[in-house]
Amino acid sequence: MADTESTPSxxxxxxxxxxxxxxxxxxxxxxxxxxxSTIAFRTVSAAGGLGLEVRYDIAFYVIxxxxxxxxxxxxxxxxxxxxxxxxxxxxSIKSGLAKVSAKVxxxxxxxxxxxxxxxxxxxxxxxxxxxxxxxxxxxxxLGWGLNIVVGLAGLLDxxxxxxxxxxxxxxxxxxxxxGFSFWMCLxxxxxxxxxxxxxxxxxxxxxxxDYLAIVTLAFGEIIRIVLLxxxxxxxxxxxxxxxxxxxxxxxxxxxxxxxxxxxxGLDYSSIHRIMFLYFLILALAxxxxxxxxxxxxxxxxxxxxxxxxxxxxxxxxxxxxxxxxLTAFAIGAMFAGFxxxxxxxxxxxxxxxxxxxxxxxxxxxxxxxxxxGSQTGVVIASIAMIGGFEIFREAEQFRMLIFGLAMVIxxxxxxxxxxxxxxxxxxxxxxxxxxxxxVAQGEGH
Amino acid sequence: MAHIVDDPVLSVEHLNMRxxxxxxxxxxxxxxxxxxxxxxxxxxGAGKTTVFNCITGFYxxxxxxxxxxxxxxxxxxxxxxxxxxxxxxxxxARTFQxxxxxxxxxxxxxxxVGQHNTLMVASNxxxxxxxxxxxxxxxxxxxxxxxxxxxxxxxxxxRADDAAGDLPxxxxxxLEIARSMCTKPKLLCLDExxxxxxxxxxxxxxxxxxxxxxxxxxxxxxxxxxMNVVMGISDHIIVLDYGKKIADxxxxxxxxxxxxxxxxxxxxxxxxxxxxxxxxEGAS
Ligand SMILES: Nc1ncnc2c1ncn2[C@@H]1O[C@H](COP(=O)(O)OP(=O)(O)O)[C@@H](O)[C@H]1O
Ligand SMILES: [Mg+2]
Numbered sequence: 001m002a003d004t005e006s007t008p009s010x011x012x013x014x015x016x017x018x019x020x021x022x023x024x025x026x027x028x029x030x031x032x033x034x035x036x037s038t039i040a041f042r043t044v045s046a047a048g049g050l051g052l053e054v055r056y057d058i059a060f061y062v063i064x065x066x067x068x069x070x071x072x073x074x075x076x077x078x079x080x081x082x083x084x085x086x087x088x089x090x091x092s093i094k095s096g097l098a099k100v101s102a103k104v105x106x107x108x109x110x111x112x113x114x115x116x117x118x119x120x121x122x123x124x125x126x127x128x129x130x131x132x133x134x135x136x137x138x139x140x141x142l143g144w145g146l147n148i149v150v151g152l153a154g155l156l157d158x159x160x161x162x163x164x165x166x167x168x169x170x171x172x173x174x175x176x177x178x179g180f181s182f183w184m185c186l187x188x189x190x191x192x193x194x195x196x197x198x199x200x201x202x203x204x205x206x207x208x209x210d211y212l213a214i215v216t217l218a219f220g221e222i223i224r225i226v227l228l229x230x231x232x233x234x235x236x237x238x239x240x241x242x243x244x245x246x247x248x249x250x251x252x253x254x255x256x257x258x259x260x261x262x263x264x265g266l267d268y269s270s271i272h273r274i275m276f277l278y279f280l281i282l283a284l285a286x287x288x289x290x291x292x293x294x295x296x297x298x299x300x301x302x303x304x305x306x307x308x309x310x311x312x313x314x315x316x317x318x319x320x321x322x323x324x325x326l327t328a329f330a331i332g333a334m335f336a337g338f339x340x341x342x343x344x345x346x347x348x349x350x351x352x353x354x355x356x357x358x359x360x361x362x363x364x365x366x367x368x369x370x371x372x373g374s375q376t377g378v379v380i381a382s383i384a385m386i387g388g389f390e391i392f393r394e395a396e397q398f399r400m401l402i403f404g405l406a407m408v409i410x411x412x413x414x415x416x417x418x419x420x421x422x423x424x425x426x427x428x429x430x431x432x433x434x435x436x437x438x439v440a441q442g443e444g445h
Numbered sequence: 446m447a448h449i450v451d452d453p454v455l456s457v458e459h460l461n462m463r464x465x466x467x468x469x470x471x472x473x474x475x476x477x478x479x480x481x482x483x484x485x486x487x488x489x490g491a492g493k494t495t496v497f498n499c500i501t502g503f504y505x506x507x508x509x510x511x512x513x514x515x516x517x518x519x520x521x522x523x524x525x526x527x528x529x530x531x532x533x534x535x536x537x538a539r540t541f542q543x544x545x546x547x548x549x550x551x552x553x554x555x556x557x558v559g560q561h562n563t564l565m566v567a568s569n570x571x572x573x574x575x576x577x578x579x580x581x582x583x584x585x586x587x588x589x590x591x592x593x594x595x596x597x598x599x600x601x602x603x604r605a606d607d608a609a610g611d612l613p614x615x616x617x618x619x620l621e622i623a624r625s626m627c628t629k630p631k632l633l634c635l636d637e638x639x640x641x642x643x644x645x646x647x648x649x650x651x652x653x654x655x656x657x658x659x660x661x662x663x664x665x666x667x668x669x670x671x672m673n674v675v676m677g678i679s680d681h682i683i684v685l686d687y688g689k690k691i692a693d694x695x696x697x698x699x700x701x702x703x704x705x706x707x708x709x710x711x712x713x714x715x716x717x718x719x720x721x722x723x724x725x726e727g728a729s
Binding site: 291294295298299300302303305306308309310312313314316317318319320321422425426427429430431432434435438439440 | 529530531554558561564568581606628
């Protein structure tokens with residue numbers, strides 16, 4: 001592409017007139033259909049109830065803007081000679097970018113970790129930012145957990161939030177009925193979630209691709225509906241409240257004598273508890289990352305990736321693919337269970353409303369956006385998505401629109417996610433990254 | 446005219462495989478010698494791949510018995526085993542007509558996945574491995590050594606850290622064979638390993654197969670179209686047509702069998718001579 005730019009006898013721009021007119025007519029029709037039926041009408045509260053305000057003028061301006069925009073695109077962008085794509089970057093810039101991103105990539109992890117460690121003590125960090133980072137870290141952890149199932153094993157799981165719910169309810173119920181402390185419940189919640197992962201996995205993992213996705217989605221909903229309807233046990237739609245807050249290894253975060261502040265001779269401040277929650281979720285997320293990275297280098301992790309690449313080849317090498325899938329499912333579920341019990345202790349109140357399909361979709365979006373299988377990608381995607389939601393909080397109605405648009409743009413720009421290269425789990429001489437086009441995406445993509 | 450095999454590593458008896466109205470394999474019986482290279486040949490659609498799929502458990506035969514025998518005298522009835530247990534326990538490995546590598550994983554990683562079962566045991570089913578117990582580290586080192594050995598034999602050492610999907614076609618074929626050998630099989634089944642290879646690659650493949658037979662005490666059962674390969678390296682040839690066995694014997698016997706030339710090659714009379722000539726060449 002770069003050569004074409006420098007050739008002196010560059011072909012003239014040319015426009016196929018009839019093609020453009022046809023395209024503009026189609027554009028007008030589509031825009032009229034879309035905006036004529038939406039923007040043109042508005043419901044207003046009138047005297048006798050709801051009234052309808054007709055706004056053809058606004059609809060007209062919007063349609064005109066779309067058509068003119070399309071025309072401008074034709075004139076300035078799509079009129080280039082065939083072969084020169086408008087969005088193609090010169091090769092030199094591309095390779096330069098690749099080099100920069102490779103350099104950034106190397107130091108990125110440690111820098112982020114360092115930043116995460118000092119973040120609560122930075123001068124500009126207030127309660128709001130701390131709360132937001134706790135939320136982001138929760139999604140980072142969930143993203144890393146789901147990455148095992150989707151990114152490594154290549155199993156499309158649309159019901160991941162079910163295990164998050166199981167973790168949260170496990171803690172809340174164990175605390176309520178048996179008075180177990182957070183630190184006792186944390187592992188139990190993980191084990192219970194993993195257990196349910198296996199129970200659900202047995203029937204589900206026989207399916208492939210799209211069928212697997214649909215059935216996991218259904219299972220996610222079933223769990224939520226059970227929680228919603230089993231009133232005597234789970235409190236149904238009322239949820240569970242009064243969930244015990246975590247203590248600092250037995251020291252509660254309150255004003256009392258023998259509390260955290262008192263014990264360390266600090267002035268009591270409510271921010272201590274938030275800071276503690278921050279470090280708790282940071283530690284849990286790092287544990288997830290550490291375990292996943294470790295597992296990737298063990299036979300089990302390689303089997304997950306091999307499963308994503310080619311299930312039949314796995315079986316021909318003597319891998320029991322059912323148990324490979326089940327372990328991926330169970331370990332992914334376990335981390336969701338940990339995250340769930342953290343969620344419960346942080347909120348102090350849970351109800352089935354927190355565990356809808358939208359949550360599953362959001363976590364999956366984080367994994368896909370970050371680049372499937374990439375741990376760093378999940379961090380960037382969580383910050384971008386959850387942080388982005390906050391930034392556009394003002395824009396309320398348009399938030400989802402902006403969000404959707406951003407997703408579409410990123411999927412066009414980087415169809416394999418932000419970080420799409422794969423790092424080998426073992427190497428002989430040199431660790432070479434594997435480019436995205438080689439890596440399979442597993443079932444149902 | 447069954448070829449007599451003294452010490453079969455695999456016996457197929459009265460194998461039938463039916464797909465709806467189609468009898469893809471029809472009363473097929475043959476033996477595969479323990480240290481032989483046995484070739485299964487026949488025109489397209491003769492049922493060769495189907496036989497492989499029955500042996501390696503990907504299809505359950507409609508009828509028949511498939512027995513694998515180890516030197517220890519242990520026998521395994523393959524038609525009753527799950528597909529993944531056949532390489533794991535009965536030690537019969539295979540490759541595919543359409544190469545099936547883990548394209549996004551490196552050559553070395555592919556060879557490590559081939560040793561999954563050994564490594565799983567060594568890592569105490571992950572529990573030992575995750576805490577970095579020394580037993581696993583040692584086992585992993587050994588696994589890397591075995592992978593290096595097979596990379597050496599397949600001429601892939603230089604490409605150890607490259608993605609398998611990046612390799613040229615001939616190397617991918619050899620990697621698939623090397624990966625199967627990492628499961629330490631007693632019998633290796635290769636489905637058209639020379640398909641699509643150029644003469645030099647084909648020569649390298651022959652060397653690899655002869656090495657496997659000689660050094661590794663592994664029987665080889667291969668499906669092949671390339672007469673050069675078949676006549677040049679096989680000890681025993683079985684000819685299949687429309688799912689039936691039409692000839693079974695040494696390369697010389699097969700070469701002189703008129704029914705093979707007529708049926709297998711399924712060519713018009715004037716072309717037979719040409720083909721005979723080709724076969725002759727392959728033998729020399
Ligand atoms: N899974 C299947 N379902 C239906 N028919 C099949 C199946 N597998 C193979 N066949 C049929 O069996 C016959 C033998 O095929 P195959 O074993 O692939 O032949 P070869 O490998 O000798 O070229 C063909 O007619 C093929 O269409
Ligand atoms: Mg075939």
